[in-house]
Amino acid sequence: MTGLAVTLLVLALAAYLIAAYRLANQRSLSLPQGIALLKLRLLLRLQLPDDAILREPTGNETGPVIHLYSRQSGLDAAVLWSVLDRNCLHLLTDDDRNAFSLFGFRLFARTAGISDANALTEALASGASVTVPFPPDIEPATATLARYETLAALAREHGAPFRALHVGGSVFSLWSARPAAEAPRALLPWLRLAVSPALDLADPAPPENGATGPRDEDRIHDLLALARFGSNDLDRGLFLAFRDAADRYGNAGPVLEDALGGKLTYKRLLIGARALGARFEKMSAPGEALGVLLPNANAVMVTFLAIQSAGRVAAMLNYTAGPAAILSALSTAQIRTVLASRAFIEKADLQGVVEAIEKAGCTIVWLEELRESIGALEKARAFAGWRRPLRPVRASDPAVILFTSGSEGTPKGVVLSHRNIHANAAQAEARIDISVRDKLFNVLPVFHSFGLTGGAILPLLYGVRLFFYPSPLHYRIIPAVAREIKPSIMFGTDTFLSGYARTAKDTDFASLRLIVAGAEAVRAETRRIYQERFGARIIEGFGMTETSPVAAVNSGSHFKDGTVGRLLPGMKLRLEPVEGINEGGRLFVAGPNTMLGYMLSAEPGVLKPLEDGWHDSGDIVAVDDNGFIAIRGRAKRFAKIAGEMISLGAVEIMVQKLWPEDVHAAVAVEDRRKGERIVLVTTRMPALREELRDYSRRFGATDLMVPGEIVNVPEIPVLGSGKTDYVTAQKIADQWVSAHRAGRKVE
Known part of the structure; x- marks a missing residue:
């Protein structure tokens, strides 16, 4: 030298x-x-939270703080030591105590073994803070929950608040605690440290936040989930979020597949998006909404990301809703251009929809023709620039417009930002255990928020392989496809899941370990069938388009039958009293996944933002002490009978337990004597009112919950999203009552 x-x-x-x-x-x-x-x-490239956040008051400035973290890798302890108080005691796993790479850390830090209870107690008693590692599992094991309780007792004894930390990205390091098959290795992964607010167990849980119940172990679990959620970088557009996923998981091969046999890697997906996005940029203005009329196929994700790359807004059109609803959506969102596929239009027999769109003055761009016209130079530019979007966007900018199902009225345009969607995917990942080992089978249409965020964006952002199937209505074909592709996760609704079970062989869904159901209540019969026949557990969640969509979910470690689970990390709720409802109230929610606002048909193209960030869900719910949410019904789906509020949803639950193999919808019609009366629309044949009345007494229901009329139908009308179409069910009931009321006395 x-x-x-x-x-x-x-x-x-x-x-x-x-x-x-x-x-x-x-x-x-x-x-x-x-x-x-x-x-x-x-x-x-370790990113730290603001120093003010890391050092913010805990309410115990002169005493110890217990720092909790899910140990993702051997790097975690070194990262925490480098930013926390120099006198902090770091409890280490056996792997970290013996790791040569942490020799320097152990030389200068104050450390002890994770099972050294005396060292932990002495440190807290002396006023020193501690760090305590936990397994990396999102779903805590029974032993982990027991450790939460033990630690909570120590915290109370020494007056020590908790703070959770999470080192995002360390799971991909060479010292990862996860197998390589679950977490691809990187030599120099980017790290991001997240810090939760302080939690003092002496303080009661916030009354408006049902996600944190009074049980100590639940509050600690929620704190760790909140830190995990906070380690995601939500201050970037969706295109860059997908690019980040490509960096982490891109060497695993094809990640996206469809029923046409097409397979795409992350890189090919983003190259295609850049190429199409350049064309979209030329035909539209920045921030303009482009209509998307496509089925579940690889092309819809390429198109979606192309729109994001170009800095436009994807307006997902419900092609099952009919021409009138689509024209209403076009007008509401001021859509001038619709992106569609000729092959899809012909196969789905949507020529009438196309004619209506063109008569409305909108331009239809056929993607097959557009793709064929892209030249070699454009492809080369897309290949060279696939890592960057064509136009920078802010996370707060609109990314998607989805249209409410209209199951109870006129559809509205729900405007979601890049942050809304990314946050909801990150919230779900902090509660549901998924990895690159999984394959998700998505039959839910992407014009529905559950199908878009949960069934497409969530898996691709976290390395889960995704298989698109174009229609959830193919009850005989879908089980056979599942047998062929062997998915481990499936999303669905009760209506669709029960339909698949009727035609499936016992081995068709044998590969499934988890089914996440939403959009409507899951019947006990559906849950039983999937558990007994296929060995797959259905966990029920709850949400709405306005929350991108998931707001709450059950999980393997936190599950309560009859509920839709607990709020996701970062969300809060409040209940407002409702006249005639003694238990629960009207649910309002807020969080990073809550929409920017509505677009209404009365004021096309105008965004109506939320007031104070709170969204009125329109649901009547009850929240127990541990934060589990039970849906009592829609505010619009209560009948006022003789001065009492009767939940039509509760009526459906009662009828479902009596006749579990059939499908039912309860609606209310006008009654001259009692104000309103309940009409049951059902596929049960025959459905005897006397049998229902006798069962209601055993069920513990009041006489007012017994439907006054029963209407038999061959099938209950459903929307394209799988939800019951209550508008049509109401028309069926009204027509039946009108036809049968004349000439006879109605009870």
Whole structure:
């Protein structure tokens, strides 16, 4: 080594030490901590929360704080040591105590074994803070929950608040706690540290937040989930979020597949999006809504990301809703251009819809023709620039317009931002255990928020392989497809799941480990069939288009029958009293996944933002002490009979338990004597009112819950999303009552 090289090396080392010294002084750290922190920033681009957040008051400024973290890798302990108080005691797993890579950390840090209860107690008693690692599993095991309780007792004894931390990205390091098959390795992964607010168990849970119940172990679990959620970078557009996913999972091969046999890797998906996006950019203005009239196929994701790359808004059109609803959507969102596929239009027999769109003055762009016209130079540009969107966007910008189902009235345009959708995917990932080992079978249409966020964006952002199937109505074909592709996860609604079970062989869904159901209540019979025949557990969630869509979900470790689970991390709720409802109230929700606002047909193209960030769900719910949410019914789906409020949803639940193999819808019609009366529309044949009355008494229902009329139909009308079409069910009931009321006395 020459003298010049030695001099340069000494100068570089001196500059490094000076920078580390300054960093240590800025953050009140020791010099070894400063050296380590600077190294993590330079090599692994460690992103830290604002120092004010990391050091914010815990309510116990002179006492200890218990720092909790899910240990994703051996890097976690080093990261936490480099930013926390120099006197903090770090409990280490056996792997970390023996790891050569952490020798320097152990040399300077105050450490003890994870099972050293005496060291933990002594540190807290002396006023020193501690860090405590937990397994990386999203779903805590019974032993982990027991450790939460033990730690909670110590926290109460020493007056120590909790704070959860999460080192995002460390799971992909060479020292990952996960198998390589679940977490692809990277030599220098990017790290992002998230810190939760402080939790003092002496303080009661916030009364408006049903996601954190009074049980200590639940509050600790929620705190860790909140830190995990916070480690996601939500301050970027969806195109860049997909690019980040490509960096993490892109070497795993094809990640997207459809029923046409097409397969796409992340890179091919993004290259295609850049190529199409350049054309979309030329035919529209920044921020303009482009209509998407496509089925579940690879092309819909390429198109969706192309729109995001171009800085436009994807307006997902419900092709099952009919021409009138689509024209209403076009007008409401001021859509001038609709992106469609000739092959799809012909196969789905949607020529009438196309004619209506063209008569309305909208331009239809046929993607087959557009794709064929893209030249070699355009493809080369897309290949060279696939890592960057064509137009930068802010996370708060609109990304998607989805239209409410109209199951109870006129559809509205729900405007969701990039952050809304990304946040909801991250919230779900913090509660549901998924990995690159999984394959998700999505039959739910992407014009529905559950099918778009849950069935398409969530899996692709987290490395889960995705198989698109074009229609959920193919009850005989879908089980056979499942047998062929062997998915481990499936999303669905009760209506669709029960239909598949009727035609499926016992081995068709044998590969499934998890089914997430939403959009409507899951019947006990459906849950039983999938558990007994296929060994698959159905977990029920709850949401709405306005929350992107998931708001609450059950999980393997936190499950309560008869509920839709607990709020997702980062969300809060409040209940407002409703006249005639003694238990529960009208649900309002807020959180990072709550929409920007509505577009209404009365004021086309105008965004009506939420007031104070709270959304009125229109649901009547009850929340128990542990945060489990039970849906009592829609506010619009209560009948006022003789002055009492009767939930039509509760009536459906009662009838479903009596006749579990049939499908039912309860609606209300006008009654001259009692105000309203209940009409049951059912596929049960025969459905005897006397049998229902006798069962209601055993069920514990009041006489007012017994339907006054029963209407038999061959099938209950449903929307394209799988929800019961109550508008049509109401028309059926009204027509039946009108036809049968004349000439006889109605009870």
